[in-house]
Amino acid sequence: xxTAPPAASSTSRFTTLFASLGPGILMAAAAxxxxxxxxxxxxxxxxxxxxxxVVLAVNLLKYPFFAAGARYTAATNESLLHGxxxxxxxxxxxFTSLNTIAxxxxxxxxxxxxxxxxxxxxxxxxxxxxxxxxxSSLALLTLGHYQLLDKFTKVxxxxxxxxxxxxxxxxxxxSAATVATVTSESPWQWAYVGFLVAMMGWMPAPIEVSAWNSxxxxxxxxxxxxxxxxxxxxxxxxxxVTAILAIVFLxxxxxxxxxxxxxFASSGAKFASQLIDLYSDVMGQESRYLIALVAxxxxxxxxxxxxxxxxxxxxxxxxLLTHKQDCSARLTRxxxxxxxxxxxxxxxxxxxxxxxxxxxxTLAFMTTVIFAWLNYRLMTSDSxxxxxxxxxxxxILSWFGLAYLLSFAAVFxxxxxxxx
Numbered sequence: 001x002x003t004a005p006p007a008a009s010s011t012s013r014f015t016t017l018f019a020s021l022g023p024g025i026l027m028a029a030a031a032x033x034x035x036x037x038x039x040x041x042x043x044x045x046x047x048x049x050x051x052x053x054v055v056l057a058v059n060l061l062k063y064p065f066f067a068a069g070a071r072y073t074a075a076t077n078e079s080l081l082h083g084x085x086x087x088x089x090x091x092x093x094x095f096t097s098l099n100t101i102a103x104x105x106x107x108x109x110x111x112x113x114x115x116x117x118x119x120x121x122x123x124x125x126x127x128x129x130x131x132x133x134x135x136s137s138l139a140l141l142t143l144g145h146y147q148l149l150d151k152f153t154k155v156x157x158x159x160x161x162x163x164x165x166x167x168x169x170x171x172x173x174x175s176a177a178t179v180a181t182v183t184s185e186s187p188w189q190w191a192y193v194g195f196l197v198a199m200m201g202w203m204p205a206p207i208e209v210s211a212w213n214s215x216x217x218x219x220x221x222x223x224x225x226x227x228x229x230x231x232x233x234x235x236x237x238x239x240x241v242t243a244i245l246a247i248v249f250l251x252x253x254x255x256x257x258x259x260x261x262x263x264f265a266s267s268g269a270k271f272a273s274q275l276i277d278l279y280s281d282v283m284g285q286e287s288r289y290l291i292a293l294v295a296x297x298x299x300x301x302x303x304x305x306x307x308x309x310x311x312x313x314x315x316x317x318x319x320l321l322t323h324k325q326d327c328s329a330r331l332t333r334x335x336x337x338x339x340x341x342x343x344x345x346x347x348x349x350x351x352x353x354x355x356x357x358x359x360x361x362t363l364a365f366m367t368t369v370i371f372a373w374l375n376y377r378l379m380t381s382d383s384x385x386x387x388x389x390x391x392x393x394x395x396i397l398s399w400f401g402l403a404y405l406l407s408f409a410a411v412f413x414x415x416x417x418x419x420x
Contacts, residue, residue: 023216023231024070024238026305027209031242032298035202036249038113038357041275043199044253048184051199052250058203059243061401062368064394068375069210070235073217074228075388080214081316083378089321095374096317098367099208103310106206107342108349109360110306111137114299116268116353120276120292126268126351134339137304142332161241163294168248170287171255184258193415197408198358201365204242207372212309215316268353311335365412369405376402 043051072083084092115129122129187196213235220226226234265271275295280288311334319326349356376398379390390398 023213023220024234024236025241026216026238026309027066027069027205027213027235028238028241031202031205031209031238032245032302035199035204035361036242036246037295037298038354039199039202039361040246040249041253041257042195043187044250044255045257046185046195046253047187048254048258049250050184050187051196052247054196054200055203055246055250056243058200058404059239059246061397061404062204062207062372063239064379064390064398064401065207065372065375066205066210066213066239067232067235067394068379069213070217070231071388072378072384073214074226074231075384077218077221079218079316080211080375080378081313081320083383084374085320086383087374087378087381091374091377092317092320094370095208095211096314096321098370099211099310099313099317102206102208102364102367103314103338104341104345105360105363106306107303107310107338108345109357110299110303111342112268112346112349112351112353112356114296114303116272117292117296117299119269119272121296126353127346130346131343133300133303134307134343137300137307138335138339140304141308141335159297161245163290163297164245164248164252167287167291167294168251168255171252190415190419193412193419194358194362197365197412198361200408201361201363201368204239204246206364207368207375208313209309210371210375211313212305215312216309266352266354268351271353307335307339311338314338362412365405366409369402369409372398372402372405 040055043055069080072078072080076083081092081095084095111130111133112126114133115126118129118133119126124132217226217231265274272295276288276292280291311331315331315334318324319330324330345356376390378384380395381389
């Protein structure tokens, strides 16, 4: 008789905790896109397991800059953009200007990749499918906004995690005979600097995603109470999921595609077909649609969250800079503008998926240094209460992270100017 209440209480706590999840899971959905399916898989396919430690290291070294979104908002009930403004109008203007460029490029990249995966189910030109993906994403966001996105993404993430784990389990069973004798080429050559920088640019995601997490947390708080502990737990869960799945996708590339002799095509439709073929050739044709479904769900959820996240940050950023009132109609207009310019960029690249993605991910890496510095500056500033500022451990990790980002940026610039 005395054990029933604790059980009910435990169930209630679990239900409350699950309901509080959202911003961190949305961040994970935004992260698990081109960086995982394309960059991680290509890393495993071309270099085996050699870059696994790099994937883990870049996730760890970027952690303090991503965590700023959840921690700052949980402590102040304000978004990171309000924090930038408190540091000075120029800081918010710099963030918003760079964010505008990133919004168009990133939306184009994930949309074309989604369309490429959709070619496995719908025999239409990739630019037509890209347009349909954009329309579908906009319809989902404008009709349901955050509440629908929140519920949709939880389902997508659960399905993605389960199907990806099933896929890598199957890959381990079929790997021994196909990759045991493969000799891996070293990735630490000048010829691969461009690939390494592109991979790390979106691993696990662009740093500006931290601002999305901040705004999504504010939206979540409008409908229910979210404690600081719940907000940080939600962020950490989403971040850990992205890191684990990055290694899982690298494992799939290493176990299934490494040593196959296949060269990735730049065409989006051809790339998608090659990717799915390499899996199904080893794992059986019955797995083809499973892998295609995993890929499509992964990238479509990324596209939806990317459009929403960038549009929200642009809307709030320009609102704060121009002192205009909040307006839901303006958010919709921003989504339409970002999507329109992204579609124009897709038409410019004419279905060449890999060149577009490499351009977008490289751009992300070069701007990451600035976004990371902005977040570090905010989380150590006097405008934040001492108990909420980063302590010595987070500061040290941040210093290592900034040094890493600056070093690779310098190497990339040198390679671009003198070696490429």
